Amino acid sequence: MSPIRPLVPDDLAAVAAIYADFDGRSRSEVPRLVEYFERAVLADPAADPEIPSLVYEDRGDGVVGAIFSHVRRFTDGERPVRIAFSGPLLARPDHRRRGVGALLLRRYLAGAQDVTATDGAVDEVQAMWQGLGGSTHAAASVGWGRVLAPAGFVAGGLARKLGERNGPAPGAPLLAKVDARASGRLLPAAPPGSVSELTPHALIDLLPRLKRQLSLRPAYDERYLDWLFSELAVARVPGDPVRRMVFDGDGRPAGSYVMFVAPGGIAQVVQVAAVGDDVAMTFDHMVRDAAARGAVEIRGRVETHLLAHLRRMRCRMIPTEWTLVHSDDPALLATILSGRALFTRLDGEWWMQPHTRRPVASAGQSARG
Amino acid sequence: MSGGDLTPRIVELIADVLQVEVPTPETDLIDAGLIDSLALVSLIGEIEHEFAFLLPLDDFDLDRFRTAEQIAAFVAASAAADGVGTPAA
Structure with a gap:
């Protein structure tokens, strides 16, 4: 059985704890992070059950990693296009070197969306995306x-x-x-x-x-x-x-x-x-x-x-930050990379990261990676 | 052809892709700290390219990816399940 499955509400406390630890926050912030994930991810009206957030569940340690999904509806001419922006990619430190982050990203990229994108990637994540067939959107980086x-x-x-x-x-x-x-x-x-x-x-x-x-x-x-x-x-x-x-x-x-x-x-x-x-x-x-x-x-x-x-x-x-895109549709990819798209930060997750939200007490480094 | 036949090629790939000499085919790459997310991505990509098929997404078991020997067996089994036959070493 795959250790990777769709995130359910009961996973949020474990995921928020991973985020808090990675970001050097107190565990007392976990409830606020859970509230953020509930509102910004689960209650997102564009959330798509076919393109869910994912967790990695270890047999012994439970949930040890997650990748969040922000699906955005676009249209290319008259054709509906689903762009999945990957939110925070998290892995518990003691599982990170086992490649949990890479496996989550690999699975997410293979989802039902037409395009996968991120607009807030650090260098390590950019290298991972490129290794998995993604492209760097040079202008938007x-x-x-x-x-x-x-x-x-x-x-x-x-x-x-x-x-x-x-x-x-x-x-x-x-x-x-x-x-x-x-x-x-x-x-x-x-x-x-x-x-x-x-x-x-x-x-x-x-x-x-x-x-x-x-x-x-x-x-x-x-x-x-x-x-x-x-x-x-x-x-x-x-x-x-x-x-x-x-x-x-x-x-x-x-x-x-x-x-x-x-x-x-x-x-x-x-x-x-x-x-x-x-x-x-x-x-x-x-x-x-x-x-x-x-x-x-x-x-x-x-x-x-x-x-x-x-x-x-x-x-x-x-x-x-790096803006990265991945798609099996070369024409769609070319449309985005050549600038024939209104593809802006408003629709991405750059401004949505938990560290940028008012209910969370302290600012910190993104937990991507 | 079994996974064992592929083991030398996997050891070679690890050396080429990760720039790491595998001490023995039984060396645990995770315990030895030789595999992290980036290394895993590189290795999966290179294996898929080298053997011309996609490793499974759904039942990708990291515990079967810990040693060169296990990787070779995993590749052989995955290729057989994928219907492409056993890849040549």
């Missing part, structure tokens, strides 16, 4: 950044080096005056059009407009987006989630963006949905919005459909 407030950026960097969290730097009012003088050079000119709150309905209406350039795109429904937006609100990515719809001067929907903005800290972009000339307008609204909310830098992951604008903006490139 690079981050971009643009400083919005240089004095605040430098002061914030110093504060973080001194161990303070992302947030307003000491002397913030004085720094704000310095940065106000620099903002004319650093911020894009005010673009035409307007912005409003991005609702599930608005995002669902927007995406089909992108289909000519982005044939593969999320197939959202309102129930899923309600859940997703509620999860964004409790994520532990520093800052508050900001969701905006951008309209051009004629009131036509031009694009949308989703980011986390930390006043005095970094704005982390998780999705820009726009194509062609609308990218610049959407991007410019987003950058100015981040600056107006007090971010000293804006960062995101390189998406191929944004590349030309990132280049025009002279954004700096930043090393980031």
Whole structure:
């Protein structure tokens, strides 16, 4: 009998304990981790029983490893596509050298999904994926950044080096005056059009407009987006989630963006949905919005459909986590790797890791591996 | 052909893929710390490539993957179950 089987709710305490140990946390955090896994994995409206999270059950020691599954519905033209994002890959330390992680990943990659992906892999996991036939999404494994407030950026960097969290730097009012003088050079000119709150309905209406350039795109429904937006609100990515719809001067929907903005800290972009000339307008609204909310830098992951604008903006490139994909369908793989897909962090698990959630007391290293 | 006939080829593969000289075909690779997740992935991939079939997913038993001798027997049995016949050494 295979030691690998679908995860059931009764496994969560054991899995959370493995996660806590691996991440150097107190066992007292296990109930909070269980709550996270229940809400973010089991209660995910896109969860698919055909592509479950998996556990490795040792005959003597019980559950000694797990891999979490976040299934996302996409459409390629009119064809439904299931993309399975692998969440934390866990193995109990005394079983890790037995290859438990590799066996779990191997089994997960062979699941019913059309594509498997991860957007937060460390080097060891990247090597494992490549060994199992996965591909590195080169563009999406690079981050971009643009400083919005240089004095605040430098002061914030110093504060973080001194161990303070992302947030307003000491002397913030004085720094704000310095940065106000620099903002004319650093911020894009005010673009035409307007912005409003991005609702599930608005995002669902927007995406089909992108289909000519982005044939593969999320197939959202309102129930899923309600859940997703509620999860964004409790994520532990520093800052508050900001969701905006951008309209051009004629009131036509031009694009949308989703980011986390930390006043005095970094704005982390998780999705820009726009194509062609609308990218610049959407991007410019987003950058100015981040600056107006007090971010000293804006960062995101390189998406191929944004590349030309990132280049025009002279954004700096930043090393980031590996984005990896695996599929037996070469055409689908080519669509993703060549950038004809709206394949963003919003649909991945980069921002969903347990260490990034507010209910968990301390931040720490990802438990992948 | 039995697993025993494949053992020298498996020892050779381990040396090629993991850069490890197996002391004896009975050496426990797990106890010796020679197999971790990355090594296992590399070894499985190389075995599948070398013998041109897929090792089973469902009943992959790590305890039958501890020594070169066991791996050879596992490969022979898996290949037979897969219907590709016993791979040649």
